[in-house]
Amino acid sequence: MEGRIDVTVENRGAERADGDGKRHPNTCPGCHSHYRDDELEQTLRVCPQCGHHFPVRARERVAQLADRGTFVEEDAGLRSADPLGFFDLRAYTDRLAEAEVATGLGDALIAGAAAIERRPCELAVMDFAFMGGSMGSTVGEKFARACERAAARRAPLVCVTASGGARMQEGILSLMQLPKTVCAVDELREARCAFISVMSHPTTAGVLASFASLGDVIVSEPGALLAFTGPRVVQQTTREKLPDDFGLAESNARFGHVDAIVPRAELRPFVGRLLSLFSRTE
């Protein structure tokens, strides 16, 4: 019955074939090199030995992408409600509080005005560390507001995704964030604003099946898992033999689902060039 797992998985990113779960977060799963945190920060969290892309937290991603001091966060006060009074092994409200303490974020997405390579834009960035980057009402609302601000300012939207999918603790309301964010993108398109979707590891399920896939240009980082259903669930459900690169950015590029795979060190200039081309004038 696991086959019914669709848009949600709290922690699907951890299920890559190489993940043994006990690995230290700063040990490279590709070549087992170990780094101090400040070393990794210096290299944009890319392994200097083998090029493995470690996950990037939302604030650090903003620092990597946006021109220094240009990011002005909006809607930082938005918090998730508990519409269902959800309780599994623990209460949803406890999980939320714990995630906030652990990450220093109000929810799994931060957004605001920024400039990338001196091009003004609206920037939205997801954080996988906050409950697997899952999308509940707050993430959906923040993304929709980012679209509206972009439309109002006639600015392009850049969104970096990292998500296990919809947040099942919000039940059907989390599923409704799919059509909600799709409608927000529709409004952005009507305002003729560009939307650059950067899919980082992992972009799966409900986020892949909504706004992330609707970018005018879709860019991905090397080795990112971009799949509606993750490899473990596909394997368990269908007993199919999975290709080695199942669901990875490289496979997605081969099948025509992403425009470019851009290594992290080149991401900022690449997005800058795109923004420049979309602005029509030099």
Added chain:
Amino acid sequence: MTETPANQAEQLRLKERLARLRDLPLLRGVGVSGEMARLKRQLERMDAEPTADDVWKSVELARHQDRPYTLDYVERICDDFIELHGDRSFADDPAVVAGLGRLDGRTVVLVGHQKGRDIRERTHRNFGMTYPEGYRKAMRAFELADRHGFPVVTLVDTPGAYPGVAAEQHGQGGWIARCQLAMARLGVPTVACVIGEGGSGGAVAIALADRVLMQENAIYSVISPEGCAAILWRDAGEAKKAAAAFKPDALHCVELGVVDGIVPEPEPGAHTDHDEAARLVGESLRAALAEVEPLDPDDRRRQRRRKFRSMGLYLE
């Protein structure tokens, strides 16, 4: 029961009470259509919060093997129906049915998930689990409807989009997103009805409609009870507990503002009387279409967008 004026007044009174009871918007006629007895039954149910057993009963009925499927409804509701095949690109997905039908003398485009009744058909229909090709077929039908000004009716009944290697390679996530966007952009009236399992992304792909209805015993959810239990309880056997926690039943969906109305079923469920179930679904679809048909296409699109834009609950 006949529809005398007194009877209608009583219906209205009951509906108002019903709306007040749960602090819901009045269900604009579509909500709980049908006879007094049904309204009263609905009212009794709404008085009490559905229990874990009630929710689980919905899950079981929504998946009942004798429950009417899309084609069962189509042949009873439409005077004529011609099925359209293929996504004009790669394949024809039997898990999705699309076609032109006649409803009350007007032409409509109908799209729905299709499950199978026996083992052969079930396999053929892939248990109603869609490939990207199915969403492309749906999109082609939506665009056809928009070009010719035909209203769109969708019937939702899927455990979820198919989780297979080929489906992923064909872009499952991207096509679910684009199928929703195609629905968001339609100028023609659109009504969706969840007639069984509204399973996650695979369901919402064809449910971004002006009015979204749900049968009394249908379920609409972000994940299957088994999937949720496997992840949060680490035991798929806890499905009943999971279902009670994430509340996929029709009453909760109305309460959360996700669906606009509940379509009653014959007692004890649609599987016992396909004709009556189809009559009730048809009646609700007509009422819902009548509500949105008078609008100007741009207004309709704007209202639809606003409706979905406002979904969710958060703290400012």
